[in-house]
Amino acid sequence: MRDYLISSAVCGLAAALAAFIFCKVKRYKASKTLYIVLFAAYIAAVICLTLISGGKESSRRYQLVPFITLISNISIHNYSYIVQTIGSIVMFIPMGILVGLKKREL
Numbered sequence: 001m002r003d004y005l006i007s008s009a010v011c012g013l014a015a016a017l018a019a020f021i022f023c024k025v026k027r028y029k030a031s032k033t034l035y036i037v038l039f040a041a042y043i044a045a046v047i048c049l050t051l052i053s054g055g056k057e058s059s060r061r062y063q064l065v066p067f068i069t070l071i072s073n074i075s076i077h078n079y080s081y082i083v084q085t086i087g088s089i090v091m092f093i094p095m096g097i098l099v100g101l102k103k104r105e106l
Contacts, residue, residue, distance in 0.1 A: 008048040015044030035101065042094050049091070 019040035023033035073081040 004049070007052075008045045011048035011052075012041040012045035016041035035098070039098050042098065046091065046095075 016037045019037045020033065023036055028036070069084070070081045073079070073084075
């Protein structure tokens with residue numbers, strides 16, 4: 001799991017660096033550059049964390065039926081669904097903040 005998080009962080013940093021170079025070439029203002037860099041890093045990290053399977057977790061499968069894991073965990077009294085739900089909420093908090101900042105500029 002640790003390697004998986006590190007690879008997500010590396011994806012985010014690579015995207016941030018690419019976005020920073022792009023913004024410098026386009027000569028954007030510092031505030032717009034910061035927003036684009038943060039947004040690119042966040043999106044890349046979320047994509048790596050959710051879609052790209054890690055080395056030891058190569059048996060990971062995609063679940064396309066909504067809430068099936070939650071329902072199965074509740075039925076066998078496995079309370080890992082609480083951690084999974086809180087993790088999903090925390091993972092998307094930066095998206096709300098970044099979209100709110102962008103909307104405020106318009």
